[in-house]
Amino acid sequence: MGAVKGKRVPRAVREQQMLDAAVITFARHGYRAASMDGIAELAGVSKPLVYLYLHSKEELFSAVIRREAAALVAAVTAAVEPHAPADRQLWSGLTGFFAHTAAHPDSWAVLHQQARTQGEPFAHEVAAMRAGLVDFVADLIGAAARESECAADLPAREVAGLAHALVGAAESLAEWANVPPEGAGSDDAPPADPRAAAERTAATLMNFAWTGLHRMMTGERWGPGVAAESPGVGD
Structure with a gap:
C-alpha cells in the first residue's frame, strides 16, 4: 500500500502564508535586500510555488x-x-x-x-x-x-x-x-x-x-x- 498523502493546503490559505512571510521579510530586510528564497523558506514552500502564485517580487510586494x-x-x-x-x-x-x-x-x-x-x-x-x-x-x-x-x-x-x-x-x-525615550521613567x-x-x-x-x-x-x-x-x- 502506498504512503498516505498529506492534506492539500487550499491555494487561498497558502497564498496568505506567503504574504505573511513577505510582510516580515520586507519589513526587516527592506524591499531591495529581501529575497524570494528567504520568503519561500519562511513560508515553508518552494520558490517556484511563490512565483507560480505571485509571479514576481514586484507583484508580491504590491499584493x-x-x-x-x-x-x-x-x-x-x-x-x-x-x-x-x-x-x-x-x-x-x-x-x-x-x-x-x-x-x-x-x-x-x-x-x-x-x-x-x-x-x-x-x-x-x-x-x-x-x-x-x-x-x-x-x-x-x-x-x-x-x-x-x-x-x-x-x-x-x-x-x-x-x-x-x-x-x-x-x-x-x-x-x-x-x-x-532613553532614560525614561515608568511614568x-x-x-x-x-x-x-x-x-x-x-x-x-x-x-x-x-x-x-x-x-x-x-x-x-x-x-x-x-x-x-x-x-x-x-x-
Whole structure:
C-alpha cells in the first residue's frame, strides 16, 4: 500500500502564508535586500510555488501593500463608534489606528517606510490608502462642524487641509507611540495594556488637535499679531 498523502493546503490559505512571510521579510530586510528564497523558506514552500502564485517580487510586494493597507483602513473604520459625537468618533478611530499599527509593526514598517521609498507603483498604492484615510477624517471634521452649526465657517479646502495635517500627525505618532525615550521613567513608558496605550496616544493627539478645531468651530481664529484671549479674562 502506498504512503498516505498529506492534506492539500487550499491555494487561498497558502497564498496568505506567503504574504505573511513577505510582510516580515520586507519589513526587516527592506524591499531591495529581501529575497524570494528567504520568503519561500519562511513560508515553508518552494520558490517556484511563490512565483507560480505571485509571479514576481514586484507583484508580491504590491499584493502585500494592498492587503496591509486594506487591513489598516478596516481597523480604523471598525473602531469608530457609530452615532457618537464627532469628537468621540475621531478619538475612537485614532485609537483603532494606533492599536493596529502597534499590533502589526511589520505591516506598518512596510506601509510607512518601505513602500513610500521604492517609487511607483508602490508609492501610489500607499498614497491611495492615505487619501482614503484623509477623506474619512475630513468627513468627521465636517460632521463636527455641522454639530457646532458652523459649517459655513470651514470651507471644504480648509477641512481637507486639517484632515491631511491630522493624518500626518497620526502617522508620526505611530512611529513614536510605543518606544519610550532613553532614560525614561515608568511614568513615560507606554502602558502595559496595548489598548490603553493606543487610547492614551489617541488622547494625546486629540488634546493637541481637537482643542484648536473646537475653537475654530466657535469662530475663534488665530492670526499674526492677534493676541489670543485667555479663558476667563475680563469675566
